[in-house]
Amino acid sequence: xxxxxxxxxxxxxxxxxxxxxxxxxxxxxxxxxxxxxxxxxxxxxxxxxxxxxxxxxxxxxxxxxxxxxxxxxxxxxxxxxxxxxxxxxxxxxxxxxxxxxxxxxxxxxxxxxxxxxxxxxxxxxxxxxxxxxxxxxxxxxxxxxxxxxxxxxxxxxxxxxxxxxxxxxxxxxxxxxxxxxxxx
Numbered sequence: 001x002x003x004x005x006x007x008x009x010x011x012x013x014x015x016x017x018x019x020x021x022x023x024x025x026x027x028x029x030x031x032x033x034x035x036x037x038x039x040x041x042x043x044x045x046x047x048x049x050x051x052x053x054x055x056x057x058x059x060x061x062x063x064x065x066x067x068x069x070x071x072x073x074x075x076x077x078x079x080x081x082x083x084x085x086x087x088x089x090x091x092x093x094x095x096x097x098x099x100x101x102x103x104x105x106x107x108x109x110x111x112x113x114x115x116x117x118x119x120x121x122x123x124x125x126x127x128x129x130x131x132x133x134x135x136x137x138x139x140x141x142x143x144x145x146x147x148x149x150x151x152x153x154x155x156x157x158x159x160x161x162x163x164x165x166x167x168x169x170x171x172x173x174x175x176x177x178x179x180x181x182x183x184x
Contacts, residue, residue: 052160056104060111063097065119076132103166
């Protein structure tokens with residue numbers, strides 16, 4: 001089989017990237033048949049380094065909550081601007097979730113496909129809220145602040161060179177969400 005010069009170069013680069021990420025280095029985590037443990041975002045201002053597994057679990061939990069809460073908002077919100085904000089959240093968190101999964105897969109770390117207990121309780125509260133729009137906005141403020149703290153901390157102190165760029169790329173998205181929330 002003969003590859004063109006461009007395809008051969010792309011294949012070599014992709015192989016080098018994957019080889020550098022998949023070895024048993026200091027960031028290796030063995031693949032598991034059970035889902036990764038889900039943890040809430042670390043407290044704001046936490047100064048300790050966050051492990052790759054903890055970052056993937058916390059960031060994945062936030063993405064999953066944001067998507068589920070925003071899908072609920074599309075059904076229950078009474079104000080159009082709340083539904084518009086929810087649509088933005090779904091689109092953006094599907095994107096950040098995809099980036100996280102791709103980078104995590106290189107380290108044999110995958111975010112869970114189910115909500116952690118804290119975020120499930122928030123969804124349950126949201127589902128039974130009498131003033132849905134106000135409850136959604138209040139929860140968004142909390143979760144966006146958690147996400148900002150998590151991604152900021154990992155971008156500056158994270159131990160995985162594979163995941164730090166994901167955290168850095170996610171920061172402007174979360175900062176934009178924080179600005180948009182002011183108009184909700």
